[in-house]
Amino acid sequence: MDINKLIEIQLSQNDIEVHAKNVAALMEYTLESDQHMDYVIHSMINKAYQSIMPIGGFIINQIEHIDIKSGSIKVNNILFNVGKIIASQLKHAEYAAVFYATIGNYVEKESKKMIETGDLLEGYTLDLIGSEAAEFMASSIHQTIKLEANKNNLNITNRFSPGYCNWDVNEQHNLFSLFNNNQIPVTLNNSALMNPIKSVSGLVGIGKEVIFKPYSCAKCSDKKCIYRNKKSEKN
Amino acid sequence: MEDILVKLGYCVEFGKVDKNAPYPPDMKGQDGADELTKQAIEQGISAAVILEDALVAAMNRVGQKFTEKKIFIPQMLMSAKAMNAAVAHLKPFFNSGEITRKGKFIIATVKGDLHDIGKNLVKMAIEGAGWEVIDLGVDVPTEKVLETIQANPDAKIGLSALLTTTMGNMQVTVESIKSKYPSNAIIIGGAPVNEEFKTKIGADFYAPDPQSAVSYLNR
Numbered sequence: 203m204d205i206n207k208l209i210e211i212q213l214s215q216n217d218i219e220v221h222a223k224n225v226a227a228l229m230e231y232t233l234e235s236d237q238h239m240d241y242v243i244h245s246m247i248n249k250a251y252q253s254i255m256p257i258g259g260f261i262i263n264q265i266e267h268i269d270i271k272s273g274s275i276k277v278n279n280i281l282f283n284v285g286k287i288i289a290s291q292l293k294h295a296e297y298a299a300v301f302y303a304t305i306g307n308y309v310e311k312e313s314k315k316m317i318e319t320g321d322l323l324e325g326y327t328l329d330l331i332g333s334e335a336a337e338f339m340a341s342s343i344h345q346t347i348k349l350e351a352n353k354n355n356l357n358i359t360n361r362f363s364p365g366y367c368n369w370d371v372n373e374q375h376n377l378f379s380l381f382n383n384n385q386i387p388v389t390l391n392n393s394a395l396m397n398p399i400k401s402v403s404g405l406v407g408i409g410k411e412v413i414f415k416p417y418s419c420a421k422c423s424d425k426k427c428i429y430r431n432k433k434s435e436k437n
Numbered sequence: 438m439e440d441i442l443v444k445l446g447y448c449v450e451f452g453k454v455d456k457n458a459p460y461p462p463d464m465k466g467q468d469g470a471d472e473l474t475k476q477a478i479e480q481g482i483s484a485a486v487i488l489e490d491a492l493v494a495a496m497n498r499v500g501q502k503f504t505e506k507k508i509f510i511p512q513m514l515m516s517a518k519a520m521n522a523a524v525a526h527l528k529p530f531f532n533s534g535e536i537t538r539k540g541k542f543i544i545a546t547v548k549g550d551l552h553d554i555g556k557n558l559v560k561m562a563i564e565g566a567g568w569e570v571i572d573l574g575v576d577v578p579t580e581k582v583l584e585t586i587q588a589n590p591d592a593k594i595g596l597s598a599l600l601t602t603t604m605g606n607m608q609v610t611v612e613s614i615k616s617k618y619p620s621n622a623i624i625i626g627g628a629p630v631n632e633e634f635k636t637k638i639g640a641d642f643y644a645p646d647p648q649s650a651v652s653y654l655n656r
Contacts, residue, residue: 230509238460239511241480317557320521326554370602371549393549393576 203354208384210259215251220334246327258303258343265298280376285368295407302381302388305341307398332400340402351408359412363404371433443489445473449495452515454522470519472630475525484530497542500648517561536594538569541592545577552599562647579610598627610628
Protein backbone atom coordinates (compact mmCIF):
# COMPACT_ATOMS: atom_id res chain seq x y z
CA MET A 203 0.00 0.00 0.00
CA ASP A 204 1.32 3.44 -0.93
CA ILE A 205 1.96 5.39 2.25
CA ASN A 206 2.09 9.17 2.30
CA LYS A 207 1.42 9.41 -1.44
CA LEU A 208 -1.47 11.47 -2.79
CA ILE A 209 -3.71 9.51 -5.14
CA GLU A 210 -6.17 11.67 -7.10
CA ILE A 211 -9.17 10.72 -9.18
CA GLN A 212 -11.01 12.90 -11.64
CA LEU A 213 -14.45 11.85 -12.85
CA SER A 214 -16.37 13.17 -15.83
CA GLN A 215 -19.62 15.02 -15.24
CA ASN A 216 -21.59 12.04 -16.52
CA ASP A 217 -19.98 9.72 -13.99
CA ILE A 218 -21.74 11.58 -11.18
CA GLU A 219 -25.11 10.11 -10.32
CA VAL A 220 -27.71 12.40 -8.84
CA HIS A 221 -31.17 10.88 -8.91
CA ALA A 222 -34.17 13.18 -9.17
CA LYS A 223 -36.23 10.97 -6.88
CA ASN A 224 -33.61 11.24 -4.13
CA VAL A 225 -33.53 15.02 -4.42
CA ALA A 226 -37.33 15.08 -4.34
CA ALA A 227 -37.34 12.90 -1.23
CA LEU A 228 -34.98 15.31 0.54
CA MET A 229 -37.54 18.01 -0.24
CA GLU A 230 -40.36 15.81 1.12
CA TYR A 231 -41.81 15.25 -2.35
CA THR A 232 -42.41 12.36 -4.65
CA LEU A 233 -41.99 13.33 -8.28
CA GLU A 234 -45.35 11.84 -9.20
CA SER A 235 -47.09 14.15 -6.75
CA ASP A 236 -45.98 17.41 -8.31
CA GLN A 237 -45.20 18.02 -11.97
CA HIS A 238 -43.73 21.44 -11.27
CA MET A 239 -41.23 20.06 -8.77
CA ASP A 240 -40.40 17.29 -11.23
CA TYR A 241 -39.59 19.95 -13.84
CA VAL A 242 -37.56 22.11 -11.43
CA ILE A 243 -35.50 19.18 -10.14
CA HIS A 244 -34.72 17.80 -13.60
CA SER A 245 -33.84 21.19 -15.03
CA MET A 246 -31.55 21.94 -12.07
CA ILE A 247 -29.85 18.55 -12.40
CA ASN A 248 -29.19 19.37 -16.07
CA LYS A 249 -27.86 22.78 -15.07
CA ALA A 250 -25.54 21.28 -12.45
CA TYR A 251 -24.21 18.71 -14.89
CA GLN A 252 -23.15 21.46 -17.31
CA SER A 253 -20.24 22.62 -15.21
CA ILE A 254 -19.43 20.42 -12.24
CA MET A 255 -15.78 19.35 -12.06
CA PRO A 256 -15.66 16.24 -9.86
CA ILE A 257 -12.25 15.51 -8.44
CA GLY A 258 -10.96 13.99 -5.24
CA GLY A 259 -7.97 12.37 -3.66
CA PHE A 260 -6.61 10.61 -0.62
CA ILE A 261 -3.36 10.01 1.19
CA ILE A 262 -2.74 7.07 3.52
CA ASN A 263 -0.76 7.39 6.75
CA GLN A 264 -0.11 5.07 9.64
CA ILE A 265 -2.16 5.65 12.76
CA GLU A 266 0.23 5.98 15.67
CA HIS A 267 -2.28 5.91 18.49
CA ILE A 268 -6.02 5.60 19.16
CA ASP A 269 -7.49 6.45 22.55
CA ILE A 270 -11.21 5.80 22.72
CA LYS A 271 -11.52 7.12 26.26
CA SER A 272 -10.26 10.58 25.34
CA GLY A 273 -11.68 10.36 21.81
CA SER A 274 -8.38 11.03 20.10
CA ILE A 275 -6.15 9.57 17.41
CA LYS A 276 -2.60 10.40 16.38
CA VAL A 277 -1.48 10.42 12.75
CA ASN A 278 1.90 11.74 11.54
CA ASN A 279 2.55 13.09 15.00
CA ILE A 280 -0.66 15.17 14.88
CA LEU A 281 -3.25 14.59 17.56
CA PHE A 282 -6.88 14.69 16.40
CA ASN A 283 -9.66 15.04 18.94
CA VAL A 284 -12.21 13.18 16.87
CA GLY A 285 -14.53 12.45 19.77
CA LYS A 286 -15.53 9.16 21.31
CA ILE A 287 -18.02 8.11 18.62
CA ILE A 288 -15.47 8.33 15.81
CA ALA A 289 -12.55 7.02 17.89
CA SER A 290 -14.54 3.91 18.75
CA GLN A 291 -15.43 3.36 15.08
CA LEU A 292 -11.72 3.59 14.24
CA LYS A 293 -10.83 0.98 16.87
CA HIS A 294 -8.24 -1.47 15.44
CA ALA A 295 -7.47 0.79 12.46
CA GLU A 296 -3.82 0.67 11.47
CA TYR A 297 -3.96 3.36 8.80
CA ALA A 298 -5.97 6.48 8.14
CA ALA A 299 -6.82 7.56 4.59
CA VAL A 300 -7.36 11.30 4.63
CA PHE A 301 -9.49 12.34 1.68
CA TYR A 302 -11.05 15.27 -0.08
CA ALA A 303 -13.75 15.36 -2.75
CA THR A 304 -15.20 18.32 -4.57
CA ILE A 305 -17.37 19.26 -7.53
CA GLY A 306 -15.90 22.76 -7.95
CA ASN A 307 -17.64 26.03 -7.26
CA TYR A 308 -20.04 26.41 -10.20
CA VAL A 309 -23.07 25.02 -8.38
CA GLU A 310 -22.63 27.14 -5.25
CA LYS A 311 -22.17 30.32 -7.31
CA GLU A 312 -25.18 29.63 -9.53
CA SER A 313 -27.33 28.69 -6.56
CA LYS A 314 -26.40 31.88 -4.71
CA LYS A 315 -27.08 33.96 -7.80
CA MET A 316 -30.51 32.37 -8.28
CA ILE A 317 -31.49 32.95 -4.64
CA GLU A 318 -30.33 36.57 -4.82
CA THR A 319 -32.35 37.19 -7.97
CA GLY A 320 -35.49 35.72 -6.44
CA ASP A 321 -35.50 32.20 -7.88
CA LEU A 322 -35.58 30.75 -4.39
CA LEU A 323 -36.86 27.27 -5.14
CA GLU A 324 -34.51 26.76 -8.07
CA GLY A 325 -31.52 28.02 -6.06
CA TYR A 326 -32.36 25.79 -3.11
CA THR A 327 -32.84 22.77 -5.39
CA LEU A 328 -29.54 23.39 -7.16
CA ASP A 329 -27.79 23.66 -3.79
CA LEU A 330 -29.20 20.29 -2.70
CA ILE A 331 -28.13 18.73 -6.00
CA GLY A 332 -24.62 20.11 -5.44
CA SER A 333 -24.50 18.47 -2.01
CA GLU A 334 -25.67 15.17 -3.48
CA ALA A 335 -23.05 15.38 -6.25
CA ALA A 336 -20.26 16.15 -3.74
CA GLU A 337 -21.37 13.19 -1.60
CA PHE A 338 -21.34 10.97 -4.70
CA MET A 339 -17.76 12.08 -5.40
CA ALA A 340 -16.85 11.38 -1.76
CA SER A 341 -18.40 7.91 -2.12
CA SER A 342 -16.29 7.30 -5.23
CA ILE A 343 -13.14 8.19 -3.32
CA HIS A 344 -14.28 6.00 -0.42
CA GLN A 345 -14.75 3.13 -2.89
CA THR A 346 -11.27 3.65 -4.30
CA ILE A 347 -9.81 3.57 -0.78
CA LYS A 348 -11.69 0.33 -0.23
CA LEU A 349 -10.20 -1.23 -3.38
CA GLU A 350 -6.72 -0.11 -2.33
CA ALA A 351 -7.23 -1.62 1.14
CA ASN A 352 -8.72 -4.84 -0.21
CA LYS A 353 -5.69 -5.32 -2.50
CA ASN A 354 -3.67 -5.54 0.71
CA ASN A 355 -6.20 -7.78 2.45
CA LEU A 356 -7.34 -4.94 4.66
CA ASN A 357 -10.79 -3.61 5.46
CA ILE A 358 -12.09 -0.07 5.79
CA THR A 359 -14.40 1.87 8.11
CA ASN A 360 -17.08 4.34 7.19
CA ARG A 361 -15.87 7.90 6.51
CA PHE A 362 -15.85 10.65 9.10
CA SER A 363 -15.69 14.40 8.67
CA PRO A 364 -14.81 17.32 10.95
CA GLY A 365 -17.94 19.16 12.03
CA TYR A 366 -19.91 15.97 12.65
CA CYS A 367 -20.13 13.51 15.57
CA ASN A 368 -18.55 16.16 17.85
CA TRP A 369 -15.35 16.38 15.80
CA ASP A 370 -14.54 20.09 15.87
CA VAL A 371 -14.53 21.69 12.43
CA ASN A 372 -11.37 23.63 13.41
CA GLU A 373 -9.40 20.38 13.10
CA GLN A 374 -9.75 20.68 9.33
CA HIS A 375 -6.48 22.66 9.36
CA ASN A 376 -4.62 19.73 10.90
CA LEU A 377 -6.40 17.30 8.62
CA PHE A 378 -5.40 19.25 5.53
CA SER A 379 -1.80 19.46 6.75
CA LEU A 380 -1.65 15.69 6.14
CA PHE A 381 -1.84 16.43 2.42
CA ASN A 382 1.67 17.86 3.00
CA ASN A 383 2.62 20.27 0.26
CA ASN A 384 0.49 18.65 -2.39
CA GLN A 385 -1.56 21.18 -4.31
CA ILE A 386 -5.20 20.17 -3.95
CA PRO A 387 -8.15 22.13 -5.36
CA VAL A 388 -9.79 22.62 -1.95
CA THR A 389 -8.63 25.32 0.45
CA LEU A 390 -9.67 26.35 3.94
CA ASN A 391 -10.66 29.78 5.20
CA ASN A 392 -9.92 31.14 8.67
CA SER A 393 -13.04 29.43 10.04
CA ALA A 394 -11.76 26.09 8.68
CA LEU A 395 -14.51 25.98 6.07
CA MET A 396 -13.80 24.58 2.65
CA ASN A 397 -13.68 26.41 -0.65
CA PRO A 398 -15.38 25.26 -2.87
CA ILE A 399 -18.26 24.83 -0.45
CA LYS A 400 -19.49 21.74 -2.25
CA SER A 401 -16.60 19.65 -0.96
CA VAL A 402 -16.27 16.82 1.51
CA SER A 403 -13.20 15.99 3.57
CA GLY A 404 -12.48 13.49 6.27
CA LEU A 405 -10.80 10.24 7.04
CA VAL A 406 -11.37 6.52 6.65
CA GLY A 407 -9.84 3.91 8.94
CA ILE A 408 -8.01 0.95 7.35
CA GLY A 409 -6.97 -2.26 9.07
CA LYS A 410 -7.33 -6.01 9.24
CA GLU A 411 -9.77 -5.92 12.10
CA VAL A 412 -11.82 -2.83 11.30
CA ILE A 413 -15.51 -3.11 10.52
CA PHE A 414 -17.60 -0.97 8.23
CA LYS A 415 -20.58 0.21 10.24
CA PRO A 416 -23.38 2.19 8.59
CA TYR A 417 -24.17 5.66 9.89
CA SER A 418 -26.48 5.62 12.82
CA CYS A 419 -28.87 8.55 12.91
CA ALA A 420 -29.83 7.59 16.45
CA LYS A 421 -26.34 8.60 17.63
CA CYS A 422 -26.50 12.02 16.00
CA SER A 423 -27.84 15.09 17.79
CA ASP A 424 -29.07 16.72 14.57
CA LYS A 425 -32.73 15.78 14.95
CA LYS A 426 -33.85 18.02 12.09
CA CYS A 427 -31.28 16.88 9.53
CA ILE A 428 -32.98 16.41 6.16
CA TYR A 429 -30.92 13.24 5.67
CA ARG A 430 -32.11 11.77 8.96
CA ASN A 431 -33.24 8.19 8.47
CA LYS A 432 -33.19 8.65 4.68
CA LYS A 433 -29.82 6.98 4.19
CA SER A 434 -28.55 4.14 6.27
CA GLU A 435 -25.06 4.59 4.88
CA LYS A 436 -23.29 6.91 2.54
CA ASN A 437 -21.34 4.50 0.36
CA MET B 438 -62.00 45.30 -2.03
CA GLU B 439 -62.13 42.24 0.19
CA ASP B 440 -62.31 39.95 -2.81
CA ILE B 441 -59.03 41.11 -4.30
CA LEU B 442 -57.25 40.94 -0.93
CA VAL B 443 -58.51 37.41 -0.40
CA LYS B 444 -57.27 36.44 -3.87
CA LEU B 445 -53.93 38.12 -3.23
CA GLY B 446 -53.54 36.35 0.10
CA TYR B 447 -54.38 33.06 -1.61
CA CYS B 448 -51.69 33.68 -4.26
CA VAL B 449 -49.05 34.30 -1.61
CA GLU B 450 -50.17 31.35 0.47
CA PHE B 451 -50.00 28.97 -2.48
CA GLY B 452 -47.02 30.53 -4.26
CA LYS B 453 -48.67 31.97 -7.37
CA VAL B 454 -46.12 34.59 -8.38
CA ASP B 455 -47.62 36.02 -11.57
CA LYS B 456 -49.87 35.15 -14.48
CA ASN B 457 -47.11 33.32 -16.37
CA ALA B 458 -46.02 31.25 -13.40
CA PRO B 459 -46.77 27.54 -13.93
CA TYR B 460 -47.08 26.94 -10.19
CA PRO B 461 -49.47 25.99 -8.67
CA PRO B 462 -50.84 24.02 -11.65
CA ASP B 463 -54.49 24.58 -10.69
CA MET B 464 -54.02 28.36 -11.04
CA LYS B 465 -52.42 28.27 -14.49
CA GLY B 466 -53.23 31.39 -16.52
CA GLN B 467 -54.73 33.26 -13.57
CA ASP B 468 -53.43 36.52 -12.16
CA GLY B 469 -50.80 36.10 -9.46
CA ALA B 470 -49.46 38.15 -6.57
CA ASP B 471 -47.73 40.53 -8.98
CA GLU B 472 -50.84 41.51 -10.97
CA LEU B 473 -53.25 41.48 -8.02
CA THR B 474 -51.07 43.80 -5.91
CA LYS B 475 -50.89 46.24 -8.81
CA GLN B 476 -54.68 46.05 -9.24
CA ALA B 477 -55.26 46.55 -5.52
CA ILE B 478 -53.15 49.72 -5.54
CA GLU B 479 -54.99 50.96 -8.65
CA GLN B 480 -58.29 50.35 -6.88
CA GLY B 481 -57.13 52.72 -4.15
CA ILE B 482 -56.67 50.16 -1.40
CA SER B 483 -54.11 51.52 1.02
CA ALA B 484 -50.67 49.95 0.96
CA ALA B 485 -50.88 49.30 4.69
CA VAL B 486 -54.10 47.30 4.24
CA ILE B 487 -52.60 45.33 1.34
CA LEU B 488 -49.54 44.55 3.42
CA GLU B 489 -51.25 43.61 6.67
CA ASP B 490 -54.56 42.09 5.57
CA ALA B 491 -53.35 40.17 2.53
CA LEU B 492 -49.59 39.62 2.56
CA VAL B 493 -48.61 39.40 6.23
CA ALA B 494 -51.74 37.38 7.00
CA ALA B 495 -50.90 34.95 4.17
CA MET B 496 -47.31 34.52 5.30
CA ASN B 497 -48.57 33.84 8.81
CA ARG B 498 -50.71 31.03 7.45
CA VAL B 499 -47.70 29.71 5.51
CA GLY B 500 -45.52 29.81 8.62
CA GLN B 501 -48.18 28.03 10.63
CA LYS B 502 -48.57 25.27 8.03
CA PHE B 503 -44.78 24.86 7.93
CA THR B 504 -44.70 24.50 11.71
CA GLU B 505 -47.44 21.88 11.52
CA LYS B 506 -45.53 20.07 8.72
CA LYS B 507 -48.46 20.51 6.36
CA ILE B 508 -46.09 22.12 3.86
CA PHE B 509 -42.33 21.88 3.41
CA ILE B 510 -39.41 24.06 2.34
CA PRO B 511 -40.26 24.19 -1.42
CA GLN B 512 -43.79 25.52 -0.82
CA MET B 513 -42.46 28.05 1.64
CA LEU B 514 -39.96 29.23 -0.95
CA MET B 515 -42.70 29.61 -3.56
CA SER B 516 -44.78 31.63 -1.11
CA ALA B 517 -41.80 33.85 -0.33
CA LYS B 518 -41.28 34.42 -4.05
CA ALA B 519 -44.92 35.45 -4.46
CA MET B 520 -44.61 37.69 -1.41
CA ASN B 521 -41.52 39.35 -2.91
CA ALA B 522 -43.38 39.97 -6.17
CA ALA B 523 -46.14 41.72 -4.23
CA VAL B 524 -43.83 43.70 -1.95
CA ALA B 525 -41.95 45.06 -4.99
CA HIS B 526 -45.08 47.13 -5.76
CA LEU B 527 -45.18 48.44 -2.19
CA LYS B 528 -41.58 49.73 -2.22
CA PRO B 529 -42.59 53.34 -3.09
CA PHE B 530 -44.91 53.35 -0.06
CA PHE B 531 -42.11 52.14 2.21
CA ASN B 532 -39.83 54.82 0.76
CA SER B 533 -42.42 57.57 1.28
CA GLY B 534 -43.11 56.45 4.83
CA GLU B 535 -46.78 55.69 4.12
CA ILE B 536 -46.13 52.22 5.45
CA THR B 537 -43.41 51.35 7.90
CA ARG B 538 -41.64 48.18 8.90
CA LYS B 539 -42.24 46.79 12.37
CA GLY B 540 -38.55 47.05 13.18
CA LYS B 541 -35.14 45.78 12.16
CA PHE B 542 -33.89 42.25 12.52
CA ILE B 543 -30.25 41.27 12.04
CA ILE B 544 -29.75 37.63 11.09
CA ALA B 545 -26.59 35.56 10.70
CA THR B 546 -25.23 32.04 10.72
CA VAL B 547 -22.41 32.01 13.26
CA LYS B 548 -18.69 31.80 12.54
CA GLY B 549 -17.51 28.42 11.33
CA ASP B 550 -20.90 27.40 9.95
CA LEU B 551 -21.95 27.58 6.31
CA HIS B 552 -25.49 26.28 6.61
CA ASP B 553 -27.99 28.86 5.48
CA ILE B 554 -31.30 27.27 4.57
CA GLY B 555 -32.69 27.53 8.11
CA LYS B 556 -31.48 31.11 8.37
CA ASN B 557 -33.04 31.93 5.00
CA LEU B 558 -36.40 30.45 5.99
CA VAL B 559 -36.47 32.51 9.18
CA LYS B 560 -35.47 35.57 7.17
CA MET B 561 -38.35 35.02 4.74
CA ALA B 562 -40.87 34.51 7.52
CA ILE B 563 -39.76 37.62 9.40
CA GLU B 564 -39.68 39.74 6.25
CA GLY B 565 -43.10 38.37 5.46
CA ALA B 566 -44.28 39.51 8.87
CA GLY B 567 -43.37 43.11 8.04
CA TRP B 568 -39.87 43.45 9.49
CA GLU B 569 -36.78 44.82 7.76
CA VAL B 570 -34.18 42.07 7.75
CA ILE B 571 -30.44 42.68 7.56
CA ASP B 572 -28.92 39.39 6.44
CA LEU B 573 -25.21 39.09 7.28
CA GLY B 574 -24.90 35.69 5.61
CA VAL B 575 -22.99 32.67 6.87
CA ASP B 576 -19.71 32.17 8.77
CA VAL B 577 -20.22 35.57 10.39
CA PRO B 578 -17.64 36.71 12.97
CA THR B 579 -18.86 38.28 16.20
CA GLU B 580 -17.26 41.62 15.29
CA LYS B 581 -19.45 41.92 12.19
CA VAL B 582 -22.61 41.34 14.24
CA LEU B 583 -21.49 43.95 16.80
CA GLU B 584 -20.74 46.50 14.07
CA THR B 585 -24.18 45.96 12.57
CA ILE B 586 -25.90 46.41 15.93
CA GLN B 587 -23.92 49.61 16.46
CA ALA B 588 -25.29 50.92 13.15
CA ASN B 589 -28.81 49.67 13.97
CA PRO B 590 -29.10 50.09 17.75
CA ASP B 591 -32.76 49.07 18.05
CA ALA B 592 -32.44 45.90 16.03
CA LYS B 593 -33.31 42.46 17.33
CA ILE B 594 -30.85 39.72 16.48
CA GLY B 595 -31.19 36.17 15.16
CA LEU B 596 -28.33 33.65 15.21
CA SER B 597 -28.27 30.23 13.60
CA ALA B 598 -25.95 27.23 13.98
CA LEU B 599 -26.36 23.80 12.46
CA LEU B 600 -23.28 22.03 13.75
CA THR B 601 -22.82 20.94 17.35
CA THR B 602 -19.23 22.06 16.90
CA THR B 603 -20.22 25.66 16.10
CA MET B 604 -22.55 26.06 19.07
CA GLY B 605 -19.51 27.32 21.00
CA ASN B 606 -19.12 30.14 18.48
CA MET B 607 -22.79 31.01 18.98
CA GLN B 608 -22.16 31.26 22.72
CA VAL B 609 -19.20 33.60 22.13
CA THR B 610 -21.30 35.84 19.87
CA VAL B 611 -24.28 35.93 22.25
CA GLU B 612 -22.08 36.75 25.25
CA SER B 613 -20.31 39.52 23.34
CA ILE B 614 -23.61 41.05 22.22
CA LYS B 615 -25.09 40.87 25.70
CA SER B 616 -22.05 42.47 27.32
CA LYS B 617 -22.25 45.43 24.94
CA TYR B 618 -25.95 45.60 24.10
CA PRO B 619 -27.82 43.89 26.97
CA SER B 620 -31.25 45.14 25.92
CA ASN B 621 -31.16 43.86 22.32
CA ALA B 622 -33.17 40.67 22.15
CA ILE B 623 -31.40 37.65 20.67
CA ILE B 624 -33.22 34.72 19.10
CA ILE B 625 -31.27 31.52 18.47
CA GLY B 626 -32.14 28.59 16.24
CA GLY B 627 -30.71 25.60 14.40
CA ALA B 628 -30.76 21.85 14.72
CA PRO B 629 -28.47 21.31 17.72
CA VAL B 630 -29.67 24.20 19.90
CA ASN B 631 -32.56 24.08 22.34
CA GLU B 632 -34.24 25.87 25.22
CA GLU B 633 -31.63 24.68 27.70
CA PHE B 634 -28.77 25.97 25.54
CA LYS B 635 -30.58 29.30 25.13
CA THR B 636 -30.69 29.71 28.91
CA LYS B 637 -27.10 28.59 29.31
CA ILE B 638 -25.69 31.17 26.87
CA GLY B 639 -28.01 34.01 27.87
CA ALA B 640 -30.03 34.39 24.67
CA ASP B 641 -33.61 35.63 24.95
CA PHE B 642 -35.55 33.16 22.86
CA TYR B 643 -35.10 29.77 21.23
CA ALA B 644 -37.06 29.45 18.00
CA PRO B 645 -37.63 25.85 16.95
CA ASP B 646 -39.20 27.05 13.68
CA PRO B 647 -39.59 30.29 11.68
CA GLN B 648 -43.12 31.03 12.86
CA SER B 649 -42.16 30.96 16.52
CA ALA B 650 -39.50 33.60 15.78
CA VAL B 651 -42.20 35.74 14.15
CA SER B 652 -44.53 35.28 17.13
CA TYR B 653 -41.77 36.27 19.53
CA LEU B 654 -40.91 39.42 17.58
CA ASN B 655 -44.57 40.41 17.26
CA ARG B 656 -45.19 40.15 21.01
